[in-house]
Amino acid sequence: MMTFLYFIPNSWLPLLESAFYALIFPGFVAILLLAFFIIWFERKAAARVQMRYGPLWVSKRTGGIIQLLADMIRFSFQEFIVPQGADFIPFVFLPGLLLAFSVLPTVFIPIGPDYSHIFPSSYTLLLAVAFTLVIPVYLVVLGWAADNKFSFIGALREAYLLISYEVPFILAVASAFLLYGTLDLVKIVGIQESTLPGIILNPIAAIVYIIAVIRATGRVPYDIVEADSELVFGPYTEYSSLMFGFVMGVPYIELYSYSLLFSVLFLSGWAPVTGIGFLGGLILPGIVTFVKAVIVMCFLVFLRAVYPRYKLDKAVRAGWSWVFYLALISLLLSAFVSRVLW
Amino acid sequence: MTQEIKTVPFTYEALSQLEMKEGILELQIGPAHAGSGHMRILAWVEGDTVVKVDPDVGFVHRGVEKLSEDRLYIKAIPIVERPSLVDTVNANLGYVIALERLLGLEPPPRAQYIRVITAEISRIMSHLYGIAIYGIFMGSSTVFMWAVADREPFIDLLQELTGARITYSHIIPGGVRWDLPKGFADKVEVALRYLENRMKDYEKVWINNPVVMARSVGVGKLSSQDAIRLGVVGPNLRASGVKYDVRKNDPYAAYADFDFEVPTFKEGDSYSRLLIRVEEIKQSMSIIRQALKRLPEGKVIYEDYYKRMSPLMKEIYDKTGRVKFTLMLTSLSPPKGEAISRVEGGRGEMFYYLVSDGGKNPYRFRLVTPSFRNLPYFTHVMPGHKLADIPVIYGSIDYFPPEADR
Numbered sequence: 001m002m003t004f005l006y007f008i009p010n011s012w013l014p015l016l017e018s019a020f021y022a023l024i025f026p027g028f029v030a031i032l033l034l035a036f037f038i039i040w041f042e043r044k045a046a047a048r049v050q051m052r053y054g055p056l057w058v059s060k061r062t063g064g065i066i067q068l069l070a071d072m073i074r075f076s077f078q079e080f081i082v083p084q085g086a087d088f089i090p091f092v093f094l095p096g097l098l099l100a101f102s103v104l105p106t107v108f109i110p111i112g113p114d115y116s117h118i119f120p121s122s123y124t125l126l127l128a129v130a131f132t133l134v135i136p137v138y139l140v141v142l143g144w145a146a147d148n149k150f151s152f153i154g155a156l157r158e159a160y161l162l163i164s165y166e167v168p169f170i171l172a173v174a175s176a177f178l179l180y181g182t183l184d185l186v187k188i189v190g191i192q193e194s195t196l197p198g199i200i201l202n203p204i205a206a207i208v209y210i211i212a213v214i215r216a217t218g219r220v221p222y223d224i225v226e227a228d229s230e231l232v233f234g235p236y237t238e239y240s241s242l243m244f245g246f247v248m249g250v251p252y253i254e255l256y257s258y259s260l261l262f263s264v265l266f267l268s269g270w271a272p273v274t275g276i277g278f279l280g281g282l283i284l285p286g287i288v289t290f291v292k293a294v295i296v297m298c299f300l301v302f303l304r305a306v307y308p309r310y311k312l313d314k315a316v317r318a319g320w321s322w323v324f325y326l327a328l329i330s331l332l333l334s335a336f337v338s339r340v341l342w
Numbered sequence: 343m344t345q346e347i348k349t350v351p352f353t354y355e356a357l358s359q360l361e362m363k364e365g366i367l368e369l370q371i372g373p374a375h376a377g378s379g380h381m382r383i384l385a386w387v388e389g390d391t392v393v394k395v396d397p398d399v400g401f402v403h404r405g406v407e408k409l410s411e412d413r414l415y416i417k418a419i420p421i422v423e424r425p426s427l428v429d430t431v432n433a434n435l436g437y438v439i440a441l442e443r444l445l446g447l448e449p450p451p452r453a454q455y456i457r458v459i460t461a462e463i464s465r466i467m468s469h470l471y472g473i474a475i476y477g478i479f480m481g482s483s484t485v486f487m488w489a490v491a492d493r494e495p496f497i498d499l500l501q502e503l504t505g506a507r508i509t510y511s512h513i514i515p516g517g518v519r520w521d522l523p524k525g526f527a528d529k530v531e532v533a534l535r536y537l538e539n540r541m542k543d544y545e546k547v548w549i550n551n552p553v554v555m556a557r558s559v560g561v562g563k564l565s566s567q568d569a570i571r572l573g574v575v576g577p578n579l580r581a582s583g584v585k586y587d588v589r590k591n592d593p594y595a596a597y598a599d600f601d602f603e604v605p606t607f608k609e610g611d612s613y614s615r616l617l618i619r620v621e622e623i624k625q626s627m628s629i630i631r632q633a634l635k636r637l638p639e640g641k642v643i644y645e646d647y648y649k650r651m652s653p654l655m656k657e658i659y660d661k662t663g664r665v666k667f668t669l670m671l672t673s674l675s676p677p678k679g680e681a682i683s684r685v686e687g688g689r690g691e692m693f694y695y696l697v698s699d700g701g702k703n704p705y706r707f708r709l710v711t712p713s714f715r716n717l718p719y720f721t722h723v724m725p726g727h728k729l730a731d732i733p734v735i736y737g738s739i740d741y742f743p744p745e746a747d748r
Contacts, residue, residue, distance in 0.1 A: 050483065050484050050488065051487065051488065149367060153367075220481065227730065229377030229479045304483070305483075306547065306551075308480040308553050309557075310556065311556070312730055314557075
């Protein structure tokens with residue numbers, strides 16, 4: 001393993017590997033690059049549908065892919081304004097915390113078969129889901145801290161939707177657990193490799209999962225929390241400068257961790273590629289998992305070009321009625337399929 | 343609950359009582375807000391339910407009436423166009439008809455037909471813009487971009503005819519400023535076919551979109567009796583089931599010559615207000631086709647004005663079809679009296695009242711715009727709905743603050 005790094009003592013290698021995983025791939029650097037790509041893709045795909053060019057003039061040769069960099073530079077030179085009535089500490093520190101918590105789930109999601117020795121746990125599914133579900137709570141606090149009526153209403157909407165869509169989400173994950181009979185994501189991919197991908201074994205759970213992800217990450221048609229024609233920018237209304245960049249990036253990173261989990265749970269993760277060691281057991285399978293997640297993300301951001309925004313009360317009603325029923329059916333289906341298969 | 347609030351008259355005592363009530367949040371939507379336009383909407387919400395809405399109009403008041411009274415009759419034309427920038431031809435037409443009634447002249451039929459053609463093109467553009475605003479207020483940037491971009495062929499047509507893209511000032515007392523250029527009819531046909539094809543895309547992506555239906559069917563209902571009682575006008579009135587169109591009920595220009603329907607819907611909700619705009623675009627296309635087919639030959643300017651032109655100007659007119667402004671046109675002084683005119687603009691009935699004291703400027707000019715008359719939708723229809731319905735109703739009535747504020 002990592003024989004090319006011969007000058008490093010053997011005892012450091014696990015640490016180095018973890019650092020690589022957290023900082024470079026599929027951690028921080030990959031997420032940053034992916035954010036560039038996905039925001040560019042979202043704007044470019046919508047522009048294609050809408051008969052526009054989309055981002056173009058920042059580096060015309062690459063089709064404007066570094067537009068986000070230009071935006072971030074602009075944000076960083078703006079003044080950061082803290083409203084007079086805002087709760088200073090939550091208002092200033094929550095965006096960073098949100099960003100951190102949106103990255104955290106990726107730690108628990110394996111990208112390759114050899115991942116279990118980096119994060120040895122048989123409860124990775126549970127941990128990943130638990131950490132993704134922390135974010136909305138911070139969002140509610142953030143909306144309250146800004147001392148703005150639109151932020152406040154946005155936070156309330158978040159709270160309503162949070163409850164109505166987390167139950168189906170947890171049920172979808174629970175039906176995956178029921179299907180595979182384990183909470184260890186590495187083993188879950190192993191089961192899918194030997195049988196069929198989860199999306200074929202239990203398509204209803206996959207659908208419920210996707211709907212809940214659209215909701216949780218505020219993609220259209222469920223961008224009810226940020227609804228610009230109603231609430232300006234929902235809980236993030238008062239943010240400016242780099243902090244605005246942070247809070248704008250949070251939904252995309254959330255989307256990334258949800259999609260990564262989806263590709264592991266339902267798309268059989270690194271399925272065709274498997275092996276041992278740093279390269280064969282982590283990087284190559286990791287790329288496959290990553291690409292699957294990116295395809296899911298591209299689908300989810302493309303919805304912006306098709307749908308208008310849904311309404312809060314109808315979304316909540318949907319969350320407690322047909323999405324919930326679908327989630328229950330997916331549980332039954334999982335029980336049935338697992339009974340038949342093993 | 344809705345009915346109770348509807349009957350509460352707007353008084354400041356009632357308002358202060360409302361503010362004192364516990365659990366009511368006052369929202370100031372606008373004037374710098376993505377969902378307000380150039381106005382402030384004061385909304386009081388209880389939970390997620392709107393209990394009272396007060397549109398605070400006047401933010402973009404520009405004094406069109408007073409400015410017009412300080413100018414020569416003909417120089418007021420560019421000003422009356424300004425309030426409704428997406429529907430300038432109809433605004434221009436109404437003013438000129440009032441002025442012609444003061445002057446007591448009747449433009450030649452060819453000019454009347456050209457007026458109808460440009461007015462209907464303008465109506466199509468206005469309706470497309472209305473659909474665009476409806477789209478962006480509901481969160482669909484696609485429909486916004488599409489509808490705004492699909493105005494382009496029509497803007498190009500009028501640009502070829504008049505040289506301007508938005509404010510044409512094409513209609514003048516006694517006729518129009520330019521005759522149709524060669525091959526105009528074919529270009530119009532190309533643009534109309536393009537829009538017909540595009541309307542199919544709209545139907546797929548927007549009109550039959552389940553989310554659009556979920557958000558707008560049954561939202562912002564106004565019954566036909568209430569619509570008449572509150573005096574709303576235009577497509578919104580017809581969406582409530584009242585068959586009233588100035589083009590049919592009080593025909594002006596050449597509208598009496600054409601065969602067209604006045605589409606109505608019974609429901610009176612936001613969705614039918616969207617559908618009626620689509621239907622009216624189809625009717626406008628039919629009118630334009632009829633007008634181009636039966637376009638009479640002749641002059642585009644009042645015969646007497648042509649006779650009084652200098653030989654050079656006559657030569658220019660005969661060669662290029664362009665009416666040069668003569669001294670006689672620029673210093674019109676109608677006899678003492680008053681005149682009214684009504685036209686059916688894109689957003690509804692526009693009313694013009696012009697008083698002359700025999701001088702060179704209008705003595706008094708009054709302009710009532712459709713957006714102003716559609717304001718009751720804010721005060722009477724929005725209460726009782728959810729907060730998220732405010733932009734939907736606002737977008738569906740195609741309200742345009744600069745037009746209301748004049």
